[in-house]
Amino acid sequence: MFCNQCEQTAKGTGCTKWGVCGKSPEVAALQDLLTYAVRGLSQVATEGRRVGVVDADVNRFTAKAIFATLTNVDFDPARFEAWVREAVERREALKAKVAAAGGRTTFDDPAASFQPAADQAGMVKQGEEVGLPIDQDRDEDVKSLQEITLYGIRGVAAYADHAAILGQEDDSVYAFIHEALAKIIDKGLGLQDWVGLALKTGEANLRAMELLDAGNTGRFGHPVPTEVPLGHKKGKAILISGHDLKDLEDLLEQTQGKGIYVYTHGEMLPAHGYPELKKYPHFYGHYGTAWQNQKKEFAEFPGAILMTTNCLQEPKEEYKGNIFTTGLVGWPGVTHVKNGDFGPVIEKALELPGFAEDEDKGTVMVGFARNAVLGVADKVIEAVKAGAIKHFFLVGGCDGAKPGRNYYTEFVEKTPADTVVLTLACGKFRFFDKKLGDIGGIPRLLDVGQCNDAYSAVQIAVALANAFDCGVNDLPLSLVLSWYEQKAVAILLTLLHLGIKGIRLGPTLPAFITPNVLNVLVENFDIKPISTPDEDLQAILNAA
Known part of the structure; x- marks a missing residue:
């Protein structure tokens, strides 16, 4: 191979x-x-x-x-x-x-x-x-x-x-x-x-x-800012991971009144911000991250696990019986749910012990998609003009298990107090629970959503450029992205199609890009690999 x-x-x-x-x-x-x-x-x-x-x-x-x-x-x-x-x-x-x-x-x-x-x-x-x-x-x-x-x-x-x-x-x-x-x-x-x-x-x-x-x-409606618990409630539990919101909606409908709490994992976290999903009282909180601890989290989860779309690491044999997949997702030995019937998932959840007691692990905020951000655009613009907000960073993309992704955690932690971090996709799980504070009531860390919500991030950038009567490349905005799989490649090509320059990409550059092709990207789009958080922050802010 x-x-x-x-x-x-x-x-x-x-x-x-x-x-x-x-x-x-x-x-x-x-x-x-x-x-x-x-x-x-x-x-x-x-x-x-x-x-x-x-x-x-x-x-x-x-x-x-x-x-x-x-x-x-x-x-x-x-x-x-x-x-x-x-x-x-x-x-x-x-x-x-x-x-x-x-x-x-x-x-x-x-x-x-x-x-x-x-x-x-x-x-x-x-x-x-x-x-x-x-x-x-x-x-x-x-x-x-x-x-x-x-x-x-x-x-x-x-x-x-x-x-x-x-x-x-x-x-x-x-x-x-x-x-x-x-x-x-x-x-x-x-x-x-x-x-x-x-x-x-x-x-x-x-x-x-x-x-x-x-x-x-x-x-499901436009996402709204929503506080999501990271702990859990006493009782039976189902964990849903992946991206497919339709599967989540069907699961929530079918678990109503059954004494089961539904928790998100990984890229499903932003689902808590959608009005037509958050209305379900048994849709409770978020459990775990995305990649770095996934096998441990899945092994310890005391309920059934439903995987939608991708971002699935190979499950250990001993808990394959607790995992179910939908759509295109499949592993030998894992039960595949067909036609939106989550009866087998519900039965497994009722068999398993669930959580023995409530646990409070704090909260995170989601729901800052384009409508939410642009709804306070006047405050954002005023803060920029007043000098309260000096720079925006879009730090997002894919997570992964290979060493080197702690760069993104450190980068976000070191962003100055007069800057705002927009984030999306599973890369944010390196820093999604960091308490960065706010600037005049505007949170410094804004979760735009899944990788599937990259369109929202693009629209936010375009709207800000229009508000300041400039091009996107003239905004005090820097893109620091992590990639892992092919949706990230497609998003990068979209950004290049839109003429966005100066993107920093990591943790490593794609193995399928030759030096000559890389030179084309550097010459035409000023794309560059990440270095260290301190060096990149200094270069970005000095150029601003």
Whole structure:
């Protein structure tokens, strides 16, 4: 196997024997084969659009299949085998529709005529032969940009799938995914063409995040500032982690009146700020962090655990029976909940002891998405003009288990008292409970939400720029980001598409970026790796 798509890849170059994330070589091969099969499907879908054939089911399948290859989503080889076969079946059915509309059905790309082996072992071998489904004959810089685009597409697919679950879709997003995957083997594209395609990936992701934002706020209301307990209540308990708010809503509805408290974990923390979720009295508080202590937290939690979307470390065998997954998430030996029926999760929670007594561990504040922040924009603007607020930092992104992420904790702790820290995504769990105080009633630490809420952060920046009649790059705003998986790649490409410069990125730069491609990013966007908190803070504030 070879996988270098996440920040924690082995030796900083690529996992070759077993994934640091827990992914087996067999699953890695099947993920490559699925991406290859969807690349072939994308050739047909792109031709279909040329002759007026658009298949909504193919669109949805494409997003789900590509999302399944994201880091820490699915590790069940049987499911990948089924998805590969489905990709080929959908490809052939779509060919018939395209042919009937006068389109072509033969392509130079062998992925468009590929047939899966008869069994899983044979498909694993096919995946090993295919490898990472980019054009391996190109030079290293082009391959680097192809990988950046491919991993960005995986992030776009994730956001598109999240949005579709909430009824928000735009064919332009699906069309881009198909067109970009189909272009992977286009030998007529040079280095600058691939830079352009990578930035277009960011543009497509902006639209996908906008759709997701509309889905979340349209269904659950705009988040409002909310105090969330970090302790627990005596009684039965269910812990929900991941990102999918629809799953949380269904769980809350189905646990009403059953004597079970529902707690969030990881990226679910911001859910407490949504009016249509916080109205449930048994939706109590937040337990644990995200990455660094996850296995310990899951082992000690005295109730059932529900995982949605990704951010799942491989569970220990002894407590797999207490864990349930939904959607695309899967591990062998872990029960998968289907069709939104959380009955098995509830039954397990009632079997387990729950918490023996109440415990108070303090609180944190959430709910500072764009409506909440812009609702006090006049106070923020006044504080800036009066010199009470000298600078804004957006410190967010992914968390992870590899050493080096304490940089973000130290950075936030050392930000001056006349600065404000905006944060989002699971990277905030390095500092989310720090008491930074306030500036004239404005909290110095503002939790914008999940990584899925990056659209809110963008809108806050744009609104502030409009208020001060300047560009985003002219604001007293600095972005200090951490990355781990492919949604972070997609968000970074979105920021670059928007022309945002001077981003500091860490803990390490992606292994799939070559020196020449890095030079392009530095020259055009002034992107730079993090150094030390003291050095970076000094450089930022001296330049302000």
